[in-house]
Every structure is written in structure tokens, then in C-alpha cells.
Amino acid sequence: MSSFDDFMHEKLDLSKVQDRGSKKWVAMMLPEHLKLIRQYNDDSKKIPKPELNEWDLEAIQESIELAMKRNVEVKLKIWKAGEFTIYVGKVIWVDLNRRVIEMEDTFQSFSLRLDEIVDITVLE
Structure with a gap:
């Protein structure tokens, strides 16, 4: 070259x-x-809401009842506006009329809509 x-x-x-x-x-x-x-x-980027069947909803209900009876923390997976959010805390009470679950962690108390719950894990 x-x-x-x-x-x-x-x-x-x-x-x-x-x-x-x-x-x-x-x-x-x-x-x-x-x-x-x-x-x-x-x-x-949004994730579609998972479709929960009757078995899934019943399992969520049983886990909430178990957590309230044992007074233990749960890990809730919430779907809202195309995104998943994880909350950890103790279940204080459930208001079926308002479709709200009241929870508290070490810093604050908060309420979440029951319709937004897609998964729950009892932490023992």
C-alpha cells in the first residue's frame, strides 16, 4: 500500500x-x-395483570387467615398499573366491605387493595 x-x-x-x-x-x-x-x-414495559383462578384466590385467602392467626409477617406481591411491587409486614385486619387489607411493618402501617394481590408468602 x-x-x-x-x-x-x-x-x-x-x-x-x-x-x-x-x-x-x-x-x-x-x-x-x-x-x-x-x-x-x-x-x-408494562406487565399484564396475571389472571388468578378460584384456586389461587382461595390460597391467598387461606394464607392471609393463617398469617393473622399466627401473627407472622407475610410477603405480598402486588400488581398495580403494569408493575409488580413487594410488601413485607404483618396483617392487622381485612376489611371485606372496602376490599382492603391493613398491614404494618417496622416503620409504618399501610393499606392495600385486595384486588391487587397476586401472590402471598407467609414468612415464619
């Missing part, structure tokens, strides 16, 4: 090129498009 080819090869080393990805196209989009794209990305 000639010295010019060596020079061009050194100057045009494509391994050092950093592509901006989708950022380079943002300037050509309308704000409405950007909003829809962001909303789509947020929605695609």
Missing part, C-alpha cells in the same frame, strides 16, 4: 465512530410523534 492509503486508513478508522442511534432522528420529529413514541415505550 502507498503512504496515502496508510494515511487514509488511520484517519478513517470506523471502529472509533460512535453512532448517536435514534437521537439523530429526534430533531426531524414533531412533538406529537415524540410523545406517542415515549408513551409506546412506557406501555411496552
Whole structure:
């Protein structure tokens, strides 16, 4: 190779090129498009609510009753707005009229909706 080819090869080393990805196209989009794209990305990260059958609901009810009788902590898995959240604490009482479960941990007391519970584990 000639010295010019060596020079061009050194100057045009494509391994050092950093592509901006989708950022380079943002300037050509309308704000409405950007909003829809962001909303789509947020929605695609959401997890659908698991469908619980009668057996699952009965198992959750039995675990809550057991935890209340033994006064032990439980780990609740809650589904809300496409995301799972884990809560750990003791079950204080259940209000079936309001469909709410009252719990407390070492720092605070809180209430959760019964319809949002997808799993429960009794911690002994």
C-alpha cells in the first residue's frame, strides 16, 4: 500500500465512530410523534395483570387467615398499573366491605387493595 492509503486508513478508522442511534432522528420529529413514541415505550414495559383462578384466590385467602392467626409477617406481591411491587409486614385486619387489607411493618402501617394481590408468602 502507498503512504496515502496508510494515511487514509488511520484517519478513517470506523471502529472509533460512535453512532448517536435514534437521537439523530429526534430533531426531524414533531412533538406529537415524540410523545406517542415515549408513551409506546412506557406501555411496552408494562406487565399484564396475571389472571388468578378460584384456586389461587382461595390460597391467598387461606394464607392471609393463617398469617393473622399466627401473627407472622407475610410477603405480598402486588400488581398495580403494569408493575409488580413487594410488601413485607404483618396483617392487622381485612376489611371485606372496602376490599382492603391493613398491614404494618417496622416503620409504618399501610393499606392495600385486595384486588391487587397476586401472590402471598407467609414468612415464619
